Amino acid sequence: MLRVVFVFAALAVLLYGGICLAMYLGQRQQIYHPEASWRVQQAPDFELVNDGVRLRGWVVNPGRAKALLYFGGNGERIEDSRQALSQWFPDRTIYLLPYRSYGASEGKPSERALVGDAQALFDRVARDHAAIAVVGRSLGSGVATQLAATRPVERLVLVTPFDSLVRVAAGYFSWLPVNALMQDRFESWRYVNDIHCPVLVIRAEQDEIIPAERTLALLKAFKQTPLVQVIADAGHNTVQDHADYRVSLERFLQ
Template sequence: MTRSLIGVVLLAAALYLGLCLALLLFQRSLIYFPQPRAIGGPERLLMLPVTDQQIAVTVRPLASAKALIYFGGNAEDVSRSLPSFAEAFPDHALYLLHYRGFGDSTGKPTEDAIQHDALALFDKVRALHAEVALVGRSLGSGVAIRLASQRPASRLVLVTPYNSILELAQRQFPIFPVRWMLHDKYESWRYAPTITVPTLVIAAEHDEVIPRWSTEKLIRQFKPGVTRVEVIAGAGHNDIGESPEYLRLLRAGL
């Protein structure tokens, strides 16, 4: 091997290792895109105290046996869903979680931290309401399904869900050892087999973010008879909530 060829190989190796390091250090900035809260004053905000942070929850309080907890996408301000949810679910108290770093929540988002906050929120809500339904959209579908495997949810709705974030990352970055680098894997397939409550899966016909194969792979992990699947025609990943069918299906799922 000539000296010039050795130099090229060493340069390529250094570049590859540099990219691996960058991916390792900045991976969470590729997953989470914190958004400020746009809707609701202090009367619409519940601060959930946890051990190290203050976690914000946009709420519509209601003295009802029924409650809905919503987990949004990775770049979603969940407060924006409050008006439509309040209209669609007049008999449900509403609790919309702002992930760490989102809205008025402090801290930085990680899978473990978000799941910890989801458990704390469920326990608080369950103490006030006999029936607690969970709705998770996109990234939040992974939060909701894991929570449903740990707590007695009454219903589960998964909007544009995935089988595993790890799996999607491996497809997107095939030349990197993602399995050993990724901290937040969101492996929904691990929890689906344990779910026994009625579960509605809502998919977008033209989802450009979550491939259909990933959603279908997750659906196959559930026990027979647990899931019902609806596909909103013409909808994409980011505009599915604008479809008139979206709220209708959510109501049907709860």
């Protein structure tokens, strides 16, 4: 009987270890979902080469004095935001640069790569624009936060943000040692007090992806609490469809 128990225990340990190994090796496939962005409808008109990797995106409203950088969610086609952002911010030149492996961009995504590309984009845009605002949505909020902590961003908007991707993942996989497994951690709470510009946080009231406590934890990490806008009845993937979202962005960035 003891032998049978031992065998089952050993099998359980092996199975659990196998699951942990699979999650570790496949974690970036869980985090990044570029597939929806691969069908590029509008030919890119802007290119940035960073560390030998070519990133291809779009410039909207060229020639304006101020600029806006937009970093989207992990499964977002930022190409689809071209028209709306152009209309909402006619006084800003808008740069939409898909992450590595998204859209027509080359390379493989990782936290280090995405943040490094964002910094390279900011440095490139700063040659032509004295004031650069940044909007980061969902996963992009993690990129935008680290960018604003290391560059002189004019204004920062975080849409449906989180304090730590590790903590978000731990909420979904409480039975796994997520903290030990995750490589791309996007721990925004560590960087917020290196940000020295006005900050607006936009929450979706019915966010079904990012738990409210994760956004509230991020807000508590700031020494000076940012402005906060809660979009009533909005979900994580529908927040942009609500008029209050557009109005909040326009008021803050204009």
